Amino acid sequence: MMKPAEPRHAPHLSAERAAGGLVQTAPGAGLLSPERQAQLVHWYEQMVVIRRFEETAAEMYTRAKIGGYLHLNIGEEATVVGSIDALQPQDYIFSNYREHGHAIARGVEPKKVMAELFGKETGVCKGRGGSMHIFDIQKHFMGGYGIVGGAIPLAVGAGYAIQYRSSAAVVMSIFGEGATNIGAFSESMNLAELWNLPIVFLCVNNRYAMGKPVEEETAVTEIWRKACAYDMAAERVDGMDILAVYEAATRAVDRARQEHGPTLLEAVTYRFRGHSMADAGTVYRTTEEIEQWRGRDPIVSFREKLEQADLLSASRAHEIDQAVDQTIEDAVRFADESPFPSTSTLYESVYCESGETQEDGTGA
Numbered sequence: 001m002m003k004p005a006e007p008r009h010a011p012h013l014s015a016e017r018a019a020g021g022l023v024q025t026a027p028g029a030g031l032l033s034p035e036r037q038a039q040l041v042h043w044y045e046q047m048v049v050i051r052r053f054e055e056t057a058a059e060m061y062t063r064a065k066i067g068g069y070l071h072l073n074i075g076e077e078a079t080v081v082g083s084i085d086a087l088q089p090q091d092y093i094f095s096n097y098r099e100h101g102h103a104i105a106r107g108v109e110p111k112k113v114m115a116e117l118f119g120k121e122t123g124v125c126k127g128r129g130g131s132m133h134i135f136d137i138q139k140h141f142m143g144g145y146g147i148v149g150g151a152i153p154l155a156v157g158a159g160y161a162i163q164y165r166s167s168a169a170v171v172m173s174i175f176g177e178g179a180t181n182i183g184a185f186s187e188s189m190n191l192a193e194l195w196n197l198p199i200v201f202l203c204v205n206n207r208y209a210m211g212k213p214v215e216e217e218t219a220v221t222e223i224w225r226k227a228c229a230y231d232m233a234a235e236r237v238d239g240m241d242i243l244a245v246y247e248a249a250t251r252a253v254d255r256a257r258q259e260h261g262p263t264l265l266e267a268v269t270y271r272f273r274g275h276s277m278a279d280a281g282t283v284y285r286t287t288e289e290i291e292q293w294r295g296r297d298p299i300v301s302f303r304e305k306l307e308q309a310d311l312l313s314a315s316r317a318h319e320i321d322q323a324v325d326q327t328i329e330d331a332v333r334f335a336d337e338s339p340f341p342s343t344s345t346l347y348e349s350v351y352c353e354s355g356e357t358q359e360d361g362t363g364a
Contacts, residue, residue, distance in 0.1 A: 037311055043085065043242055044306060045320050047077040047299045050101040052328045053110055057100065057117060060332065061277050066117045069146075070131050071098040075272035078298035079204055081105050082245030083172065083267065086253045091170045092140045092158050094151040097132035098204075098271075099144035102174060106141045108134070111331040120338035127341045128349070140169075148209075149179030152188045152201070159197035163260065170256040171199045177223050177266075178209025186229075189264070193230040198256035200249065201264045204239065206271045211284040227264035239269030240298045243305075270296075 032040075054072040061070045073080060076098075084093065084105040095102045103113055108124055116123030117131050124136050135143040142158065145151040155173035162169045179185055180203060192199050203223045207214050214221050227234035233255060237248040245267055252263035270293040274281025281290070306312035
């Protein structure tokens with residue numbers, strides 16, 4: 001039998017439930033606190049920042065400003081922002097190679113992320129990580145990883161360390177549905193439940209592991225159901241609805257923090273672009289399908305909810321758009337004008353220097 005949180009399909013939120021269900025159906029009733037209003041508008045702004053950042057990154061890639069691989073999460077912004085905003089500063093995030101938006105949502109400056117994509121010294125990893133390996137220990141953002149599912153066991157290790165130290169922190173492990181078919185996923189899920197670790201396993205199910213439809217890659221297409229093999233709490237949520245994602249992620253995070261138990265949370269979303277910049281994304285899916293999902297654009301739908309709830313005016317939305325455009329323009333300029341790492345630093349940060357200590361004061 002499943003653990004306490006009964007798995008469920010999150011219902012589509014109506015306009016009356018905008019702002020997390022706190023807006024009443026009667027016009028003008030149930031006014032939100034200024035803090036709650038600011039949070040909701042901030043979510044919208046964050047999603048717009050991530051969307052503009054990714055669109056601009058794609059442009060910079062075509063201009064050869066960015067080399068190597070580039071995986072965009074355009075279309076997944078509601079899942080990104082809704083899940084990460086449910087965390088607290090002391091919590092840890094392990095992501096995958098589609099992690100630009102995750103880092104920005106966690107508070108990493110867009111200009112530092114862009115500089116990292118450009119391979120510049122001013123990047124968040126001083127140009128050493130690039131698109132797939134963004135890492136910021138100050139933000140407890142423990143990196144993106146190029147190996148599918150490679151970070152899931154690391155997240156379990158972090159969860160065990162938190163439990164061992166009796167910390168109040170939580171770990172969020174973010175991966176795609178394709179990663180749930182590898183052995184490391186099963187081993188990690190088993191240990192997390194066996195040891196009752198404070199982990200939220202967030203499966204971002206965008207329906208295509210590279211170019212393979214989920215129906216052709218896994219026997220269990222509703223990923224949350226895989227948790228039953230480990231007697232783990234699980235839930236499935238509409239990943240295109242930021243309110244639903246935030247509510248589900250909050251439940252999972254609270255369970256991890258209060259009960260020190262893991263949850264498998266599946267967010268069903270969609271990437272509007274191909275798997276990477278090397279993939280047009282049109283061979284294995286139809287134009288009609290893409291347009292159908294674009295009709296559920298999470299940014300457009302959330303903006304409409306905010307407008308209907310009188311939380312966002314057209315003029316304020318326009319101001320946000322202009323401010324975001326300036327932020328991304330500044331990020332590109334910063335990255336473009338920054339220096340490349342000096343060859344004299346080639347061997348720096350390869351090994352930890354003797355006597356160095358970590359953020360928590362423990363030895364390296």
